[in-house]
Amino acid sequence: MMISLAEMKINTIGVIRQLGEGAQFQAKMNSLNFRIGKRIKKIGKSILNSPVVVEVDNTLVAIGMGMARKIFLEVVDEDPAHGQPECR
Amino acid sequence: MKILLMGNPNVGKSVIFSRLTGAHVVSSNYPGTTVGFTKGRIWIEGNEAEIIDVPGIYRLEPLSRADEVAVKMLAEGDIIINVVDATNLERSLYLTMQLMERGIPMVLALNMWDDVKHKGINLDLEKLREFLQVPIIPTVAVAGEGIKELVAHISQARAPHVRQHSDEERWVDIGKIIMDVQLITHRHHTFLEKISDASLMPHTGIPLAILILLLCFAIIRFLGESLIHYVMDPFFYRVYGPWIIRLVKIAFPSGMMYNILIGNSTNFIESLGLLTTGLYVPLGMVLPYIFSFYLILGILEDVGYLPRLAVLADTIMHRVGLHGFAIISIVLGLGCNVPGALSTRVLETRREKFIASTLLCISVPCMAQSAMIIGLVGRYGLVYVFLVYGILMAIGIVTGTILDKVLKGGSPEIFMEIPSYHVPHLGALIKKLRVRVFEFLDEAVPLVLLGIFIINVLNAIGVMKFISLVAAPVATKVWGLPQEVVPAMIIGFLRKDVAVGMLEPLHLSVKQLVTASTILTVYFPCVATFFILLKELGLKDMIKASLIMVAVAITIGGMINFLWW
Numbered sequence: 214m215m216i217s218l219a220e221m222k223i224n225t226i227g228v229i230r231q232l233g234e235g236a237q238f239q240a241k242m243n244s245l246n247f248r249i250g251k252r253i254k255k256i257g258k259s260i261l262n263s264p265v266v267v268e269v270d271n272t273l274v275a276i277g278m279g280m281a282r283k284i285f286l287e288v289v290d291e292d293p294a295h296g297q298p299e300c301r
Numbered sequence: 302m303k304i305l306l307m308g309n310p311n312v313g314k315s316v317i318f319s320r321l322t323g324a325h326v327v328s329s330n331y332p333g334t335t336v337g338f339t340k341g342r343i344w345i346e347g348n349e350a351e352i353i354d355v356p357g358i359y360r361l362e363p364l365s366r367a368d369e370v371a372v373k374m375l376a377e378g379d380i381i382i383n384v385v386d387a388t389n390l391e392r393s394l395y396l397t398m399q400l401m402e403r404g405i406p407m408v409l410a411l412n413m414w415d416d417v418k419h420k421g422i423n424l425d426l427e428k429l430r431e432f433l434q435v436p437i438i439p440t441v442a443v444a445g446e447g448i449k450e451l452v453a454h455i456s457q458a459r460a461p462h463v464r465q466h467s468d469e470e471r472w473v474d475i476g477k478i479i480m481d482v483q484l485i486t487h488r489h490h491t492f493l494e495k496i497s498d499a500s501l502m503p504h505t506g507i508p509l510a511i512l513i514l515l516l517c518f519a520i521i522r523f524l525g526e527s528l529i530h531y532v533m534d535p536f537f538y539r540v541y542g543p544w545i546i547r548l549v550k551i552a553f554p555s556g557m558m559y560n561i562l563i564g565n566s567t568n569f570i571e572s573l574g575l576l577t578t579g580l581y582v583p584l585g586m587v588l589p590y591i592f593s594f595y596l597i598l599g600i601l602e603d604v605g606y607l608p609r610l611a612v613l614a615d616t617i618m619h620r621v622g623l624h625g626f627a628i629i630s631i632v633l634g635l636g637c638n639v640p641g642a643l644s645t646r647v648l649e650t651r652r653e654k655f656i657a658s659t660l661l662c663i664s665v666p667c668m669a670q671s672a673m674i675i676g677l678v679g680r681y682g683l684v685y686v687f688l689v690y691g692i693l694m695a696i697g698i699v700t701g702t703i704l705d706k707v708l709k710g711g712s713p714e715i716f717m718e719i720p721s722y723h724v725p726h727l728g729a730l731i732k733k734l735r736v737r738v739f740e741f742l743d744e745a746v747p748l749v750l751l752g753i754f755i756i757n758v759l760n761a762i763g764v765m766k767f768i769s770l771v772a773a774p775v776a777t778k779v780w781g782l783p784q785e786v787v788p789a790m791i792i793g794f795l796r797k798d799v800a801v802g803m804l805e806p807l808h809l810s811v812k813q814l815v816t817a818s819t820i821l822t823v824y825f826p827c828v829a830t831f832f833i834l835l836k837e838l839g840l841k842d843m844i845k846a847s848l849i850m851v852a853v854a855i856t857i858g859g860m861i862n863f864l865w866w
Contacts, residue, residue, distance in 0.1 A: 237364075240360070240362055240364070241364060241716060242716075243360070243395070243468070244359035244360055244364070244395075245359065245392065245716065245718060246391060246392040248472060256498060256501075257498070257501050257502050257503075258502075260503040260504070261503075261616050262616055262619075263503055263612075263613075263615055263616045264612050264615050264625070264714075264715050266501050266502075266612065266719070270389060270391055270392065271388050271389055271420055271422070271485075272389055272392070272718055272719075273497070273501070273718070273719040273721075274716070274717065274718055274719065275501075275608075275611075275612040275615070275625070275715050275716070275717050275719055276714070276715070276716050277615070277624070277713075277714025277715045277716065278714070279714050280714050280716060
């Protein structure tokens with residue numbers, strides 16, 4: 214089941230399955246390696262619409278909530294401490 | 302021959318540039334430090350070549366003004382030194398592929414090589430060389446490692462034939478390279494990573510940010526005041542002052558020349574002499590604060606704290622039509638409005654740039670002005686200094702909120718890489734501090750001297766009196782200030798620190814000092830910032846921004862005057 218990055222729980226790993234429409238949005242996402250098939254870990258939750266913080270490859274990226282709502286992922290691990298590889 | 306230093310943002314291009322050329326450029330641990338290009342010279346096998354530090358980009362399709370500058374530069378390059386973050390190879394390879402498709406000979410600097418092991422990454426350099434077919438040199442730019450090898454390999458730069466790829470094809474190729482070249486092993490969070498996480502989460506990050514900012518303010522003030530009281534004041538009043546007065550008296554015992562050079566008071570802020578006030582204000586009062594501010598800012602920048610502050614400030618910045626990254630322009634503006642104004646280039650839209658620039662001019666006093674405000678207003682208690690800053694912050698929030706509502710469009714969302722925390726490299730920190738202090742001295746001392754000379758000339762021919770009379774109704778009736786503050790406002794266009802200093806001989810009440818200090822911040826930018834903004838915003842937007850500043854200055858001055866308890 215796919216959920217948006219905004220909905221994904223903190224400390225969860227997901228694989229990007231769909232990016233919102235718009236060439237500019239997708240180009241922007243690609244610039245920081247947000248691509249279909251990429252594993253990302255959500256490490257910071259949003260309070261009062263503050264940005265979400267995620268880990269992609271070895272990098273932390275802050276992403277606005279509006280954008281986070283347009284990134285859809287398949288959750289592959291609810292708790293990465295259980296022996297699965299981390300994103301970092 | 303032209304050599305371009307290119308690569309993703311925050312991979313250490315400016316540090317490599319500085320190492321290659323010996324030029325002094327400012328580099329920091331956050332993306333977007335370089336917003337224009339810097340040129341230098343380098344000798345390669347007996348031939349002189351031009352080397353250009355290009356702003357960082359992720360791909361060759363520009364998303365901001367700084368990106369446009371970078372892409373434009375590409376047409377002029379004979380050789381590219383492609384700086385790649387070794388800890389972030391996959392992402393860096395996208396730009397690498399795009400650059401290789403252009404057919405410009407390339408040498409690749411694999412920077413931050415020392416961090417690779419810390420992050421549990423294994424890279425097979427030989428395989429990477431086989432894939433890319435260009436010289437690849439591992440470097441640790443901040444420590445100077447690998448720089449000699451890099452220079453030695455520039456002449457061997459190669460341009461293997463790479464056909465034009467589609468977006469998807471590029472990523473497929475990159476995927477193959479990464480599979481063969483890179484192995485990431487699992488490891489636990491380091492201490493710095495745990496601090497990094499804590500400083501990003503709103504519930505821990507916000508209290509931490511308040512604590513850090515208060516601590517920074519306390520250190521800057523302590524260092525600044527200590528330098529003034531224990532070094533600068535004793536030097537100016539006990540050593541330099543008596544000596545220069547004696548010397549000038551020998552040549553001009555009294556009269557106009559004596560007044561122009563020394564002035565007519567023993568207080569070096571009041572005297573308005575070229576050799577007294579002209580040197581005491583920039584060196585005795587402002588320099589200690591410039592030194593302490595840039596020391597602390599340098600540490601915050603190199604540690605990598607500012608992008609975290611940008612994330613935490615994002616929600617509130619959206620209320621004023623900006624996104625979190627604009628807080629970096631404001632923090633830089635607290636040192637000097639010029640780099641603050643230049644840094645607005647990384648903001649994506651014209652609307653954002655307009656709001657950021659207007660707010661920067663209206664509510665961000667530079668450190669030179671702050672030093673004078675702390676010196677003058679602080680005599681009545683720190684509470685009044687905080688009052689000035691509180692009023693300026695409130696003006697910024699209200700003006701920003703109104704602009705956000707009135708201007709068409711919305712503010713783009715933050716989408717920003719947050720660099721890892723790094724322990725600052727002492728050598729790099731000192732070098733950056735030296736560059737900034739000398740930049741201040743280069744710019745400030747001549748302008749302060751010119752400002753004081755103009756004051757003396759205008760005073761002597763009666764122009765100041767005339768302007769004061771014309772502007773008197775606003776100054777006296779609306780702001781409750783004596784008409785003599787008007788000359789300070791005229792000089793404020795040249796240097797705001799001199800303008801605040803000109804309030805000293807007027808012996809204003811604390812209410813008047815708070816009003817005048819606030820107005821002097823708000824009403825107009827200094828000449829250096831004005832011309833930068835004119836270039837960045839264009840004439841039309843600059844006129845609009847200036848009208849807003851004047852309107853806000855008249856209103857806020859009146860409000861403080863009428864509402865003061």
